[in-house]
Amino acid sequence: MSRMLCPALVVTALFVAACGSPQPQSGQQAEAPAGSSATLINGAGATFPNPIYSKWFSEYAVLHPGVRINYQPIGSGGGIRQLTSRTVFFGASDMPMTDEQLKAAPGAILHFPTVLGAVVPVYNLEGSPDLKFTGQVLANIYLGKIKKWNDSAIAKLNPGVKLPATDITVVHRSESSGTTFIFVDYLAKVLPEFQKTVGVNSAVNWPVGIGGKGNEGVSGLVTQTPGSIGYVELIYALQNRISFGAVQNAAGEFVKGSPASVTKAAEGAMVPDDFRVSITNAPGAGAYPLSSFTWILLYQEPADKTQAKAMNEFMKWALTEGQKYATDLGYAPLPQNLVMRELMALDKIKVS
Numbered sequence: 001m002s003r004m005l006c007p008a009l010v011v012t013a014l015f016v017a018a019c020g021s022p023q024p025q026s027g028q029q030a031e032a033p034a035g036s037s038a039t040l041i042n043g044a045g046a047t048f049p050n051p052i053y054s055k056w057f058s059e060y061a062v063l064h065p066g067v068r069i070n071y072q073p074i075g076s077g078g079g080i081r082q083l084t085s086r087t088v089f090f091g092a093s094d095m096p097m098t099d100e101q102l103k104a105a106p107g108a109i110l111h112f113p114t115v116l117g118a119v120v121p122v123y124n125l126e127g128s129p130d131l132k133f134t135g136q137v138l139a140n141i142y143l144g145k146i147k148k149w150n151d152s153a154i155a156k157l158n159p160g161v162k163l164p165a166t167d168i169t170v171v172h173r174s175e176s177s178g179t180t181f182i183f184v185d186y187l188a189k190v191l192p193e194f195q196k197t198v199g200v201n202s203a204v205n206w207p208v209g210i211g212g213k214g215n216e217g218v219s220g221l222v223t224q225t226p227g228s229i230g231y232v233e234l235i236y237a238l239q240n241r242i243s244f245g246a247v248q249n250a251a252g253e254f255v256k257g258s259p260a261s262v263t264k265a266a267e268g269a270m271v272p273d274d275f276r277v278s279i280t281n282a283p284g285a286g287a288y289p290l291s292s293f294t295w296i297l298l299y300q301e302p303a304d305k306t307q308a309k310a311m312n313e314f315m316k317w318a319l320t321e322g323q324k325y326a327t328d329l330g331y332a333p334l335p336q337n338l339v340m341r342e343l344m345a346l347d348k349i350k351v352s
Contacts, residue, residue, distance in 0.1 A: 041307050044072040045079020045092030046178045047214040048233045049294040051329050052115055053092070056322045060314060067310040075214065077176020077202045083109065083297055089307050091297035094178020095185075095202055096276030108300040110349065111275045112342055113293040114318060116266055116332035118234040118257030119182045120244040120290065122222050125149065125164065131245040132157045132254045135190030135281070135289065138247070141168060141229060142187065143197060144208035149227065164227070171221045171230035174211025176203040182292045183231045186280040231290075234258070235330035249289040250281050261288035262332040271338060275345075291332075301350045309351040319343060 050073040057069060074082075076093035083091030084105045091109075094117075102109055121133055137153050140146045146153055150163040173180045181202045188195035198204050212218040215236040222230040222242055234257045237244045246254040255261050265282040281289045296315065302308040319342055323333040334342075 039067045039306050039310050041067060041069040041090070041311055042072075042088045043069065043079075043090040043092060043296075044074050044082045044088045045297075046076045046094045046294055047073040047216065048076075048094040048117055048119075048179050048182075049092060049114060049331075050215075051235045051239075052326060052331050055325050055329060056314075056318050059322070059325070060317060064313075067314075069311075069314070073214065075173075075175045075202075076178030076181065080297070083299075086303070089302065089304070090311060092295065093297060094292055094294045095181035096278075096295065097297065110298050110300050110345060111295045112298065112315060112319075112345065113271075113275050113334060113338065114296055115323070115326045115334065116259075116262045116291060116293055117330070118262050118288050118291055119179055119186075119231050120234050120237050120257040121229060121247065122219070122232055122237050122242040122244045123229045124222050124226050125243065126226070127162075128243040129158070129161045129163075130243075131161065132248070133245045134248045135187055139187040139191040139194040142170060142172070142206065142209070143194060144170075166227045169225050169228040170206075170209030171218050171225070171228050172206050172209045172211055173203075173218060174213050177214075178202060178292075178294070179215060179231065179233055180204065182280060182290060185278055186290050189281045233330075238330050247289050249287050250283045251285050251287070253285065255286065255288045257288050257290065259327045259330065259332040261286055262291040264288065265291035266293075266332070266335060271341075273341075275342070298349060300348055305351055308349055312346055312349055312351055315346055316343060 053071055057071065076095055079091035079093055080097060080101060082088045086106065096111060097109060121138060123131065134157065137146065137157065140153065147168060148165060149168055150165045155163055184198060184204055185200050188200045210221065212221040215232045218230040218232050219236045219240045219242060222228045223240060244257065246256045249255050264284060265279050265287040268284060269277060269279045269282065271277050279291050282291065298311065319334065319339050326333040
């Protein structure tokens with residue numbers, strides 16, 4: 001059954017859950033009650049949401065002592081693998097797990113969207129011109145067919161922009177990545193040849209380019225390499241002050257990634273009851289075509305009920321109070337009706 005949505009940095013973070021002690025003042029770190037031992041929860045996965053997760057963890061730590069949660073941003077693929085092997089309590093991914101991955105897990109895994117984000121094409125050109133791209137042009141750059149910045153296909157989209165007659169250095173992720181999944185999922189939808197040649201997965205065989213680890217690695221390579229192009233989550237482009245282009249959406253408009261344009265992409269999306277959905281190349285005016293949910297992954301029947309109860313309490317806070325931090329970090333908050341559905345789904349997790 002599907003339902004329609006209504007409109008709506010790299011740090012290892014510690015946070016702690018409620019123990020009944022007085023609430024600290026804003027900015028003051030709460031202390032665990034004397035004689036108590038903290039519950040430790042480990043998680044790993046996507047770098048895409050790491051900025052918002054880090055913010056959430058630090059804010060939650062101010063309010064709730066008693067639980068420590070360590071998150072390692074190692075990429076979506078790594079998070080899924082570690083969750084499947086039960087070396088972490090929770091995983092985080094920018095792509096839904098496949099049916100095959102779910103079947104391979106030792107227990108039922110539930111998906112919980114946390115925020116919406118944008119993957120943007122970043123580039124390093126002298127003068128930092130504002131560029132426009134179609135999906136076909138981006139796909140052909142990553143297929144190695146468009147090799148020069150002054151190629152007629154790029155120049156036609158950007159009249160009046162002085163484009164250098166230099167080689168394009170293509171940068172992509174080096175590890176299994178949800179950010180890659182979002183990027184190739186979009187390119188495969190707009191260019192059948194890309195689907196046939198590269199395909200859609202968290203890790204693909206790129207015909208050209210150099211790899212960087214994490215959104216941080218791609219951002220660093222693009223910053224250090226004149227004439228380069230890459231793809232990163234929006235906040236990494238903003239925080240590193242890297243130029244990023246507008247991308248043509250399904251309505252024919254050139255739109256830049258922003259919380260508002262990501263929200264537009266989510267409007268009207270049909271989200272199934274298991275919350276596994278792609279919203280790249282979404283229809284509608286103002287929609288940014290490289291938009292996506294990002295998910296926290298939890299076992300329905302976790303082995304440690306103490307950890308499960310603490311994580312559920314955090315999730316309830318993140319899905320409600322925590323959403324107010326999204327926009328300032330370049331993400332879009334979840335539509336309210338989706339939040340209500342997720343809060344109900346959290347009740348499926350066995351915490352006792």
